[in-house]
Amino acid sequence: MTELRSLQMLPKAHLHAHLEGSMRPSTLTELAEHYEMIVPETSGYGDFPAFSAMYKTAATVIKTADDLSRVVSEVVEDAALDGAVWIEPSFQPRMHTATFGSVEAVVEIVVDAAAAASNAFGIGVGLMIAGDRTEPPANATENARLAVKFKDQNVVSFGLASDEAVGPAEWFKESFDVAREGGLLSAPHAGELAGPGSVVAALDVLGADRLQHGVRAIEDPELVKRLADSTVCLDVCPTSNIMLRVADSFAEHPLRELLDAGVFCSVNADDSLLFGPGLLDEYELCRSEFGFNDELLARIARSSIEGSGAPSDKVLAWSASVDEWLASALV
Ligand SMILES: [Zn+2]
Numbered sequence: 001m002t003e004l005r006s007l008q009m010l011p012k013a014h015l016h017a018h019l020e021g022s023m024r025p026s027t028l029t030e031l032a033e034h035y036e037m038i039v040p041e042t043s044g045y046g047d048f049p050a051f052s053a054m055y056k057t058a059a060t061v062i063k064t065a066d067d068l069s070r071v072v073s074e075v076v077e078d079a080a081l082d083g084a085v086w087i088e089p090s091f092q093p094r095m096h097t098a099t100f101g102s103v104e105a106v107v108e109i110v111v112d113a114a115a116a117a118s119n120a121f122g123i124g125v126g127l128m129i130a131g132d133r134t135e136p137p138a139n140a141t142e143n144a145r146l147a148v149k150f151k152d153q154n155v156v157s158f159g160l161a162s163d164e165a166v167g168p169a170e171w172f173k174e175s176f177d178v179a180r181e182g183g184l185l186s187a188p189h190a191g192e193l194a195g196p197g198s199v200v201a202a203l204d205v206l207g208a209d210r211l212q213h214g215v216r217a218i219e220d221p222e223l224v225k226r227l228a229d230s231t232v233c234l235d236v237c238p239t240s241n242i243m244l245r246v247a248d249s250f251a252e253h254p255l256r257e258l259l260d261a262g263v264f265c266s267v268n269a270d271d272s273l274l275f276g277p278g279l280l281d282e283y284e285l286c287r288s289e290f291g292f293n294d295e296l297l298a299r300i301a302r303s304s305i306e307g308s309g310a311p312s313d314k315v316l317a318w319s320a321s322v323d324e325w326l327a328s329a330l331v
Contacts, residue, residue, distance in 0.1 A: 016235035021271030069113035076117035082280035090128035130159035133167025148182030156309025160188035169201035196220035218254035228262035233307030237270035266304035
């Protein structure tokens with residue numbers, strides 16, 4: 001039997017994880033039963049709109065501040081168990097304003113729970129507040145202002161989620177200007193449901209530091225070269241891409257090609273509640289399905305750490321610990 005290094009022990013950052021979509025299945029069931037709701041479905045979505053509707057239904061089991069805090073805490077605990085040194089969950093506060101009264105109230109609960117979970121589980125937690133492409137751009141701008149306001153409470157990045165085909169990047173320029181001028185990383189979704197043009201727009205219009213997904217950049221060789229010449233990190237989610245038919249199979253997935261071209265890529269779970277695998281599972285799949293060796297897995301982990309919103313001293317220390325992992329003897 002081939003001896004392998006433990007991927008749990010590989011220091012890594014989880015950069016593409018939606019808060020409610022990373023809820024434990026057991027918590028979804030428990031909360032739904034507690035509120036005498038039908039347990040929301042988490043499989044059987046065919047296309048992205050159906051997936052998105054299923055996501056929003058799952059989020060409705062969160063009805064109190066304790067529920068929301070619990071989800072935050074468990075998401076951080078699961079990242080720690082998977083060997084993450086940093087997690088940057090994203091959330092859209094508007095998803096919960098009917099429950100908590102205001103976007104600000106939602107953010108306050110999440111930042112407090114994140115700080116407590118960071119202490120409890122001993123890993124770094126940064127938060128990404130995101131806009132929604134299917135909502136009016138003014139909502140995203142309000143979210144961006146809120147994100148900047150909470151920068152001192154570990155909000156580190158600003159994202160943009162939902163259907164790329166509905167809301168082009170140009171509509172959200174103002175929100176990203178606000179976020180970037182406020183010192184946040186720009187990390188919109190792009191190059192998932194739309195092609196290379198959406199990646200170019202995310203770079204040129206939204207000033208992306210990272211791209212959530214970005215894999216469809218592979219369709220344009222010039223764009224791949226541009227990414228390889230930059231420090232932009234693609235926060236890739238292989239299982240999500242297969243489940244939502246962005247790629248037909250692991251064999252067809254462009255991750256290897258992007259890495260070979262020299263593009264920085266992290267590996268992530270996206271929505272483990274709806275797709276199945278968690279962060280560590282995705283690293284295991286990179287080894288078993290893509291056949292990545294430990295040098296490549298360490299490179300992915302290093303990119304995740306360097307692309308994160310973590311403080312620079314932590315980034316240096318964790319990157320060094322990735323090197324130590326790679327230098328460690330096989331056990
Ligand atoms: Zn995503």
